[in-house]
Amino acid sequence: MKQKSKILLYQILILFGFLIIWEILVSGSRTSQFLYSSPLQILNILIKDISNFSLIYHSFITFYETIVGFIIGNLLGISIGLGLWYSKAAFKIAKPYIIILGSIPIFAIAPLLIIWFGTGILSKIVLVILSTLILAMVQSYKGASEIDNNRVNMMKSFGANKNQIFTMLVIPSSLSWVLSAVKLNIGFALLGAFIGEFISSEAGLGHYIIRASGLYDIASVFAGIIMIALIALLLNFCVDILERKLTPWLKE
Amino acid sequence: MEIQNLKKSFNQNGGKLRVLDNLSFDVKEGETLVLLGPSGCGKTTLLNILANIEIKDEGIINIDYSKNEIGYMFQTPLLFDWRNVFSNIALGLEIQNKIDSHKKSNILRLLKKYDLEDFKENYPKTLSGGMKQRVAFIRTIITDPSILLLDEPFSSLDFQTKLKLEEELFDFLKNKKIRTIFVTHDIEEAIALGDRVLVLTKRPAKIKKEYSIKLYEKNPIKRRQEPKFGEYFKKLWGELKDETKE
Structure with missing residues (x-):
């Protein structure tokens, strides 16, 4: 416990040290303040835009797009990935498509999706789904295909059928693979939502940031970035809790 | 058979x-x-x-x-990390849909018999090699x-x-x-x-x-201490050594 609070103390010290140095470096010159903004300016913007709810509104939109797409994308990817365990042939057939889909930058698909699904929330959710689906699918399939054949045989010796092997062995033993994909997908989900908002949108943090940068309002850009970081932290926190709930045998 | x-x-x-x-x-x-x-x-x-x-x-x-x-026991325990000792033992019964209160008390009785009673809620990674193989043994025999x-x-x-x-x-x-x-x-x-x-x-x-x-x-x-044990060993080794030549 002592060690833990010490680490936290250092982490806070580094953050404040960084902010203080930043504030000092830009305080002398108006040009520097214009180009790099300053921690105090950012704090002012945060207070102003949070109290007039505009930043909360944009954050909520981004959070909503991210979380909905994140959940659908992961669930879909995990189901397909684990499901492919039933048929190696199906995986082999699907493989080139998975590779192609996985290697196309999401930025390239984004304009199409905005044309098809509009500039509203839906196109962003679809983007987030596509950003998270492939990784969840590939990792889940990997986890499912790496199960120990001796354990399969042991279950078969009790007369287990394929469904029992799937639910009692494949799913639980793939969990750590699945969860590591879900964790990585937090970043990809936010990226997907942000790219969608960046290209064309009426709301969301991507919208907020691109509008602010157009006005050279650097402090607002930073305020938006901070909100994105907070959303990422929140999602990480949720996935950590999920992990502890789902894999109690892994903790010390 | x-x-x-x-x-x-x-x-x-x-x-x-x-x-x-x-x-x-x-x-x-x-x-x-x-x-x-x-x-x-x-x-x-x-x-x-x-x-x-x-x-x-x-x-x-x-x-x-x-x-x-059939009860089949393997070289390694093949326990499931995510199941505690008790439910590892119950695996075969679950597969065969034979788990009931009678079987559950049977598991507890065997855990006691093999000195594993205090570990029934432990995950396998906390057990020694011998304990794991005992758990695997109980899992094998619990289905009669x-x-x-x-x-x-x-x-x-x-x-x-x-x-x-x-x-x-x-x-x-x-x-x-x-x-x-x-x-x-x-x-x-x-x-x-x-x-x-x-x-x-x-x-x-x-x-x-x-x-x-x-x-x-x-x-x-006790068998290992009998004089005839050595005789059997010699005979069996005689048979086996030709088969182990590279």
């Missing part, structure tokens, strides 16, 4: 790799039959076929698989098998633990009607536990010779 003219080969590099060559033997009620053979001779394939995990090419096996008569297939179940344990578990197995089997097939490459273990020992050749496995072990003692530890 009888096995007649059992044959099995695998496809390998376009050719056929013969693993089992015309094996015939029987196991009587209450008998422990040891199959002693060099490593890689096809013993595990044989047990997998008997357990209905792999399919035979030819031959007759008179086991009714619909009755779940009438045929027990044991594939070198003690080979990954240290010597003392192995002796202890041999004795526990002996205690469990005595006065029961279970037919046991015990596969090993360990000559001492074969003599200590077997009523009969079949020496197998290297691949493809054939039966080279059959020995009835006629020792005064039945207990595997």
Whole structure:
């Protein structure tokens, strides 16, 4: 416990040290303040835009797009990935498509999706789904295909059928693979939502940031970035809790 | 239980790799039959076929698989990390849809008997090698098998633990009607536990010779102290050493 609070103390010290140095470096010159903004300016913007709810509104939109797409994308990817365990042939057939889909930058698909699904929330959710689906699918399939054949045989010796092997062995033993994909997908989900908002949108943090940068309002850009970081932290926190709930045998 | 003219080969590099060559033997009620053979001779394939995990090419096996008569114990415990000791033991019962309060109290009774009572809610990673293999043993016998297939179940344990578990197995089997097939490459273990020992050749496995072990003692530890134990060892080693030449 002592060690833990010490680490936290250092982490806070580094953050404040960084902010203080930043504030000092830009305080002398108006040009520097214009180009790099300053921690105090950012704090002012945060207070102003949070109290007039505009930043909360944009954050909520981004959070909503991210979380909905994140959940659908992961669930879909995990189901397909684990499901492919039933048929190696199906995986082999699907493989080139998975590779192609996985290697196309999401930025390239984004304009199409905005044309098809509009500039509203839906196109962003679809983007987030596509950003998270492939990784969840590939990792889940990997986890499912790496199960120990001796354990399969042991279950078969009790007369287990394929469904029992799937639910009692494949799913639980793939969990750590699945969860590591879900964790990585937090970043990809936010990226997907942000790219969608960046290209064309009426709301969301991507919208907020691109509008602010157009006005050279650097402090607002930073305020938006901070909100994105907070959303990422929140999602990480949720996935950590999920992990502890789902894999109690892994903790010390 | 009888096995007649059992044959099995695998496809390998376009050719056929013969693993089992015309094996015939029987196991009587209450008998422990040891199959002693060099490593890689096809013993595990044989047990997998008997357990209905792999399919035979030819031959007759008179086991009714619909009755779940088989209990199969492996070299390693093969416990599930995500299940605690109790539910690891219950796995076979769950698969066979046979779990009820009577069976649950049976599990608790066996946990007590094998000194695992305090660990029933532990995850496998907190157990020692011997404890894990005991859990695997209880998981195997809790479904009341009438045929027990044991594939070198003690080979990954240290010597003392192995002796202890041999004795526990002996205690469990005595006065029961279970037919046991015990596969090993360990000559001492074969003599200590077997009523009969079949020496197998290297691949493809054939039966080279059959020995009835006629020792005064039945207990595997006491058997090791009998003078005749050494004689059997010499004979079996004589048979086996030709098969282990590289």
